[in-house]
Amino acid sequence: MTAKLIDGKAIAAAKRLNMKTRVSQLRSEGLLPGLAVVLVGENPASKSYVKGKIRDCEEVGIHSELIRLPESVSEKELLDKISLLNQRDEIHGILVQLPLPKQISEEKVIQAISPEKDVDGFHPVNLGRMMTNQDCFVPCTPAGIMEMLKAINVSVTGKHAVIVGRSHIVGKPASQLFLNHSATVTICHSKTNPLSNYTKQADILVVAVGHSDLIHAEDIKPGAVVIDVGMNRNSEGKLVGDVAFDEVCQKAGFITPVPGGVGPMTRVMLLENTLKAAEKIVKERACDGE
Numbered sequence: 001m002t003a004k005l006i007d008g009k010a011i012a013a014a015k016r017l018n019m020k021t022r023v024s025q026l027r028s029e030g031l032l033p034g035l036a037v038v039l040v041g042e043n044p045a046s047k048s049y050v051k052g053k054i055r056d057c058e059e060v061g062i063h064s065e066l067i068r069l070p071e072s073v074s075e076k077e078l079l080d081k082i083s084l085l086n087q088r089d090e091i092h093g094i095l096v097q098l099p100l101p102k103q104i105s106e107e108k109v110i111q112a113i114s115p116e117k118d119v120d121g122f123h124p125v126n127l128g129r130m131m132t133n134q135d136c137f138v139p140c141t142p143a144g145i146m147e148m149l150k151a152i153n154v155s156v157t158g159k160h161a162v163i164v165g166r167s168h169i170v171g172k173p174a175s176q177l178f179l180n181h182s183a184t185v186t187i188c189h190s191k192t193n194p195l196s197n198y199t200k201q202a203d204i205l206v207v208a209v210g211h212s213d214l215i216h217a218e219d220i221k222p223g224a225v226v227i228d229v230g231m232n233r234n235s236e237g238k239l240v241g242d243v244a245f246d247e248v249c250q251k252a253g254f255i256t257p258v259p260g261g262v263g264p265m266t267r268v269m270l271l272e273n274t275l276k277a278a279e280k281i282v283k284e285r286a287c288d289g290e
């Protein structure tokens with residue numbers, strides 16, 4: 001059996017097309033959605049991701065601002081910058097690209113972003129709201145995974161979802177989101193032993209670790225849906241995921257490629273969250289009778 005490829009790039013492109021209409025609608029109501037992206041330092045990967053995010057905004061008509069700060073910036077300077085962005089009405093979403101330099105506490109920075117503008121969905125208020133099934137900004141990668149599954153008509157309800165990785169930005173929120181969608185969820189991490197005992201049971205396997213070739217064909221159930229979040233460079237400098245793609249695709253039912261799988265979905269969900277933030281302002285205005 002050869003797995004069907006989940007084309008994240010195409011699903012994301014279709015979503016962006018739809019978003020143009022939503023942007024036009026917002027503009028006709030007098031609101032131009034705006035995203036501020038804060039980039040600290042010169043990390044080449046971060047620079048390239050940020051460039052992609054700005055390009056996406058341009059494509060759908062979202063106003064974007066790139067705020068670049070030097071690697072040596074103090075925590076206070078960054079927090080002050082965020083506070084200014086929190087106050088600006090024309091900015092609906094704020095993203096501070098991670099990781100940050102050592103002198104800056106990521107936790108403090110995330111908490112400084114107004115939860116209403118936290119389009120990354122990393123603020124504890126949004127995470128807590130997600131945990132209690134309330135309306136919130138869902139972190140972009142987990143949200144993108146759910147959108148992909150929806151696009152290929154894979155229902156999550158009652159499925160066994162095994163998530164490998166428990167980071168605050170991917171693994172943990174993905175686990176919560178699958179639970180919210182009534183999957184039975186197993187969370188694995190670096191102390192899980194042996195990992196394959198769990199991965200083999202997955203109807204839906206999400207791998208978010210950052211180690212190439214972590215998952216082989218023998219580690220999955222035949223026909224499983226395999227979502228590869230990992231982004232690694234192999235010995236030839238090529239971008240690869242955490243899953244040994246060539247062998248796993250012989251056994252899986254569906255599989256995401258790297259690149260072209262989860263990455264483009266993460267990016268498009270950032271636009272989705274920014275539009276959601278802007279649309280909320282318009283709705284609130286209407287309720288206030290302005």
Ligand SMILES: NC(=O)C1=CN([C@@H]2O[C@H](COP(=O)(O)OP(=O)(O)OC[C@H]3O[C@@H](n4cnc5c(N)ncnc54)[C@H](OP(=O)(O)O)[C@@H]3O)[C@@H](O)[C@H]2O)C=CC1
Pocket residue numbers: 141164165166167168169170171188189190191192195208209210211229230231232262263264266267
């Ligand atoms: N495509 C996309 O849109 C995105 C891709 N990424 C990529 O996803 C990957 C993960 O990112 P992120 O969550 O930020 O990474 P982190 O490094 O924050 O977390 C990695 C997780 O993997 C676990 N882990 C490490 N080694 C093993 C192992 N041998 N077996 C099982 N679990 C293990 C760790 O466990 P423990 O907690 O015990 O240390 C940890 O929970 C990276 O490659 C990153 O580049 C990230 C964000 C978006």
Ligand SMILES: Nc1nc(=O)c2c([nH]1)NC[C@@H]1CN(c3ccc(C(=O)N[C@@H](CCC(=O)O)C(=O)O)cc3)C=[N+]21
Pocket residue numbers: 048049052095096097098099120140141231239258259260261262263264266267
């Ligand atoms: N505040 C913050 N929010 C994030 O969402 C965030 C972050 N910090 N720091 C880093 C991680 C990583 N991440 C990716 C997004 C898109 C691709 C992506 O588009 N990948 C392309 C390939 C890109 C390439 O070719 O280099 C793909 O998989 O097809 C990858 C990784 C978001 N992150």
